[in-house]
Amino acid sequence: MTGTPSAWQLLAPVIDLVTPLAVRAAASLGVADHLADGPVPVAELARRCEADPDALGRLLRHLACHGVFTEPAPGTFGTNELASLLRSGHPAGMRAGLDLAGFGGQMDLAFTGLLHTLRTGGPAWETVFGAPFWEYLAANPAMGASFDATMAAGTDYAADLAAGYDWSGARHVVDVGGGTGELLAAVLTAHPGLRGTLVDLPATVRRGRDHLAARGLGDRCDVAGQSFFDPLPSGGDVYVLSSVLHDWADRDATTILRRCAEAAGRDGRVLLTQEHGTEGADRAEMDLRMLVLCGGRERGLDDYTALAAEAGLTVAAVHTTPLGQVLIACAPVPGTHLS
Known part of the structure; x- marks a missing residue:
């Protein structure tokens, strides 16, 4: 018999930061691209992604529990319908939009300054990244190019x-x-x-x-x-x-x-x-x-x-x-x- 859900369980769907960041990390590493031809053992997958095998295995096991990627055999991971959305060539452009090294991922990290916005009514970007939004993009050509690519996705x-x-x-x-x-x-x-x-x-x-x-x-x-x-x-x-x-x-x-x-x-x-x-x-x-x-x-x-x-x-x-x-x-x- 299932007991009454805890406060943590009730709030879990709206407070989880682990899973959204895990998806972004997988997109940043190009994991779905490296699994395009089928399931791959985690050691080989980590070599292709330039990641630590143990850490990558933990990440993908967590995502597989949430329906993103599969683990058809212990320590071997593959893609599924959701994971395929993270491939570089997908027309939805989700990988570029989630890459933590690019504008999409950086944009989401601006929310770590949300309290500043709530207290002042002003944008949080400057408090997180050190310059107002448009000035920051102008001063960082690589991030400006990433912004353009995200907008074009x-x-x-x-x-x-x-x-x-x-x-x-x-x-x-x-x-x-x-x-x-x-x-x-x-x-x-x-x-x-x-x-x-x-x-x-x-x-x-x-x-x-x-x-x-x-x-x-x-x-x-x-x-x-x-x-x-x-x-x-x-x-x-x-x-x-x-x-x-x-x-x-x-x-x-x-x-x-x-x-x-x-x-x-x-x-x-x-x-x-x-x-x-x-x-x-x-x-x-x-x-x-x-x-x-x-x-x-x-x-x-x-x-x-x-x-x-x-x-x-x-x-x-x-x-x-x-x-x-x-x-x-x-x-x-x-x-x-x-x-």
């Missing part, structure tokens, strides 16, 4: 956005804060009649130019290495802000929107996209995450409508894509002078 979401909006009336798309151009590449590939401009900081668009050229899109896409707080390239029909505004507090988010509205002019459109829906657990988690990292916030439709109005825009249409991303199309308010 998940090609299925880029394809979902490319298919989720009616681009038929556009000739030129400007992706503002578009990273290395994964979304812009998906849009241009799906719609051969379009041209594009990628806007982001100089180091990022240099990587973006190479990425777009590798996709065979170099002759259809320009790049602009600049801040989106400065005047943006004009001449676009649609200015896209994909998961950008949630990085910023209201004042800065309004400035970014206003820059897009200025460049779009009276006939253009500004398209806001958010990867997560505007309600529920996804929004709650990301709302806290954005605050801890960089002082940003998640927003609902009413919030975006208010920001758009401050920037001289009005919400013209709202769409939800098959993968649950929200697209908010904004048009200039008639009679508004933005410049």
Whole structure:
């Protein structure tokens, strides 16, 4: 007969830090890649991963108990459906997103400063890593590149956005804060009649130019290495802000929107996209995450409508894509002078 669960057992699903960090460590070591051809004894697996055999065995045995990896024979480990998500070539990009040596893992470690955020209302990143979020990325090129790679992961979401909006009336798309151009590449590939401009900081668009050229899109896409707080390239029909505004507090988010509205002019459109829906657990988690990292916030439709109005825009249409991303199309308010 099972007794009454202890307080520890009741809270275990929401307090466990061991398992999430173990998954990240396995991703960092590339364990799933080294098991791609089948189960491997832990001694050999440790050699391939450059890890201690005993420590790696304990890690994988713990993860196997939680349904990540298998132990088909004592001391021999293999992959399963969950573990395969950690392979480097998986389209979900989870390995890059969890690697403790890269931005994904570092991002999660910022939560060790959560008490600072709760006491001050400000982001914790600076207290954990010694510099504000954007300054830290700019001063650490390797981490900045890792950030760009993490933002570009998940090609299925880029394809979902490319298919989720009616681009038929556009000739030129400007992706503002578009990273290395994964979304812009998906849009241009799906719609051969379009041209594009990628806007982001100089180091990022240099990587973006190479990425777009590798996709065979170099002759259809320009790049602009600049801040989106400065005047943006004009001449676009649609200015896209994909998961950008949630990085910023209201004042800065309004400035970014206003820059897009200025460049779009009276006939253009500004398209806001958010990867997560505007309600529920996804929004709650990301709302806290954005605050801890960089002082940003998640927003609902009413919030975006208010920001758009401050920037001289009005919400013209709202769409939800098959993968649950929200697209908010904004048009200039008639009679508004933005410049």
